[in-house]
Amino acid sequence: MKDSFHRTEGDINLSDSRKAWYAVISDSSTQHYLDADARYFLHQSMSTPCLDVLESCDGIYIKDLAGKRYMDFHGNNVHQVGYRNPYVIDEVKKQMDILPFSPRRYTNKPAVELAEKLAGLFPGDLNRVLFAPGGTSAIGMALKLARVVTGRHKVISLWDSFHGASLDAIAAGGEQVFRKGMGPLMPGVERIPPPTTYRGIFGDDGNDIKYAEYLEYIIEKEGEIGAFIAETVRNTDVQLPSKVYWKKVREICTRHEVLLILDEIPIAFGRTGKMFAFEHYDIEPDIVCVGKGLGAGIMPIAAMIARDAYNIAADVSLGHYTHEKSPLGCVAAKAMLEYIEEHNILQKVNEDAVFMETTLNNMKEKFSLIGDVRGIGLLWGIELVKDRGTKAKAIEESEFVLYECLRNGLSFKISQGNVLQLSPPLIITREQLQHALQIVENAIAKASAIVK
Numbered sequence: 001m002k003d004s005f006h007r008t009e010g011d012i013n014l015s016d017s018r019k020a021w022y023a024v025i026s027d028s029s030t031q032h033y034l035d036a037d038a039r040y041f042l043h044q045s046m047s048t049p050c051l052d053v054l055e056s057c058d059g060i061y062i063k064d065l066a067g068k069r070y071m072d073f074h075g076n077n078v079h080q081v082g083y084r085n086p087y088v089i090d091e092v093k094k095q096m097d098i099l100p101f102s103p104r105r106y107t108n109k110p111a112v113e114l115a116e117k118l119a120g121l122f123p124g125d126l127n128r129v130l131f132a133p134g135g136t137s138a139i140g141m142a143l144k145l146a147r148v149v150t151g152r153h154k155v156i157s158l159w160d161s162f163h164g165a166s167l168d169a170i171a172a173g174g175e176q177v178f179r180k181g182m183g184p185l186m187p188g189v190e191r192i193p194p195p196t197t198y199r200g201i202f203g204d205d206g207n208d209i210k211y212a213e214y215l216e217y218i219i220e221k222e223g224e225i226g227a228f229i230a231e232t233v234r235n236t237d238v239q240l241p242s243k244v245y246w247k248k249v250r251e252i253c254t255r256h257e258v259l260l261i262l263d264e265i266p267i268a269f270g271r272t273g274k275m276f277a278f279e280h281y282d283i284e285p286d287i288v289c290v291g292k293g294l295g296a297g298i299m300p301i302a303a304m305i306a307r308d309a310y311n312i313a314a315d316v317s318l319g320h321y322t323h324e325k326s327p328l329g330c331v332a333a334k335a336m337l338e339y340i341e342e343h344n345i346l347q348k349v350n351e352d353a354v355f356m357e358t359t360l361n362n363m364k365e366k367f368s369l370i371g372d373v374r375g376i377g378l379l380w381g382i383e384l385v386k387d388r389g390t391k392a393k394a395i396e397e398s399e400f401v402l403y404e405c406l407r408n409g410l411s412f413k414i415s416q417g418n419v420l421q422l423s424p425p426l427i428i429t430r431e432q433l434q435h436a437l438q439i440v441e442n443a444i445a446k447a448s449a450i451v452k
């Protein structure tokens, strides 16, 4: 296996394990489309070659051309209410026959209704909304708005953070691999170490209060800082800062009049057991970006939600997107939110979380390959290590587990090379969850036997 690969956001699709995977999905039709995909798309990191060719999806499943079904525990974080959720599909179909597109300069009922609905879900005066066609674009709007509100252009972010792949988002983000070789980027970004030490939200804060103090240090030393941007809970390798950390960050931002921008693009709408992850921390951000699951796995739509007092940029184009008020996106989003509320999804997720915690901790007892399990709601990470003392990453073993699970009908993503990230649709039944975790356990057992 080539070790020049950067293992950050996702699993590596050029590794030897990936090459071996293609023997499993070798039918001629699949091969044809994989080859054609590789022929006609511009290749880019982590996209080409693809894992498989999909034909359909339903509930927690994606299905390939040969009829193989995978439980999707990744879903790019769009599948909170499951694939092709019938209620959402119905609402979108109805809208399709009425007003599928709304030109900018006009508004429409679904857009206004969604804006009002979102404003009602956020606390305090977080009730001003702008929509965008994707999360990255919502981040771009938030960065612009922070400049307008504070008159300061500098931003602090976390090392290794991801906020999208556009030039402004990679400039603000912390993952070096996205910036590498890209030339000059947006100036004025300072990065501080991320609070990766897991002690649990309500537990001992460990050392992460120190991480919050870096923020104040840079604000004071650097000057001209307008905003601090971070994921409330890091999605990819599942890092949960303590409540002490976020309370301290909030206090520092308030004291220095630095806007707190929370990126909840992958984790809002029930993933953590609350509608928004910041609710776990009793803090109120100044701007929040959401996306992905907002479109219910059907329409691309994201949103920035900001304080009422920030409605001062009437002469600035913050977004100016063609799909600024997409009626289809807005109908899908409103239906997704209604579905979550009407089916008590948050309560279900919290019950599932207890089951996940117990099952994964039992797994950890059995296999020394598991260095750590951590999570909240239906967002869990299993960190595989060669040695619990040194925490050396078990990279080959993680890839082995991934492909073994794929073989057995479970799809997920590896983060940082050794964190199996499990984020199933929130509508998953307990039986399906049990089945999926059994697949994971069997694969880890096999990987452990091989390592010995």
Ligand SMILES: Cc1ncc(COP(=O)(O)O)c(C=O)c1O
Pocket (backbone or CB within 6 Å): 134, 135, 136, 137, 139, 162, 163, 164, 165, 231, 235, 263, 265, 266, 291, 292, 302
């Ligand atoms: C934390 C975070 N922010 C921003 C984005 C960008 O969202 P999008 O791909 O919809 O532009 C992502 C996407 O993976 C993300 O995980």
